[in-house]
Amino acid sequence: MPFIDTVTTAIADAMRVHDAARLSTLRMLKAALMNREVEKKRDLDEAEALQVVQALVKQRKDSIEQFVAGGRHDLAEKEAAEIAILETYLPPAIDPAALETVVNAAIAETGAASPKDMGKVMKAVMARLSGQVVDGKVVSELVKTRLAGV
Numbered sequence: 078m079p080f081i082d083t084v085t086t087a088i089a090d091a092m093r094v095h096d097a098a099r100l101s102t103l104r105m106l107k108a109a110l111m112n113r114e115v116e117k118k119r120d121l122d123e124a125e126a127l128q129v130v131q132a133l134v135k136q137r138k139d140s141i142e143q144f145v146a147g148g149r150h151d152l153a154e155k156e157a158a159e160i161a162i163l164e165t166y167l168p169p170a171i172d173p174a175a176l177e178t179v180v181n182a183a184i185a186e187t188g189a190a191s192p193k194d195m196g197k198v199m200k201a202v203m204a205r206l207s208g209q210v211v212d213g214k215v216v217s218e219l220v221k222t223r224l225a226g227v
Contacts (some may be wrong), residue, residue: 079120079126080166084110085107088103098155102162106133106166109133110129124207127168127210134164134167137156137157137160137163138156138160140153168209169210171211177219179205180219183201183202183220184224195217195220198224
């Protein structure tokens with residue numbers, strides 16, 4: 078079953094149980110998926126659909142930071158609730174120990190010797206982790222600390 082069909086089914090379920098928060102979040106997700114399909118001029122595969130979900134989660138996290146900084150905790154809570162709903166459609170995040178292993182292997186593979194080589198290492202790490210849930214900021218910080226200690 079295509080991912081967008083799963084979301085459509087979840088929208089119908091949310092309507093049946095009158096879950097307004099879940100319904101609005103899922104409608105937003107479906108709209109984002111459909112927009113990406115229009116951009117690509119074809120149906121999305123599973124990996125592309127997950128990228129859309131990850132992008133929406135990242136947007137919500139950025140919004141939370143802005144709302145908290147602006148003193149709008151009510152809006153930050155709403156965004157956090159949306160993140161919780163969206164994350165149910167993502168695979169579990171990568172284990173920190175596994176992430177360290179991938180980073181160390183990428184450093185060895187690229188022959189990185191200093192923080193100047195961060196771009197090469199990041200490219201290698203992200204290529205190995207494609208299709209998995211990873212936070213780019215976390216990966217970047219880990220690579221930066223590893224290269225500083227090389």
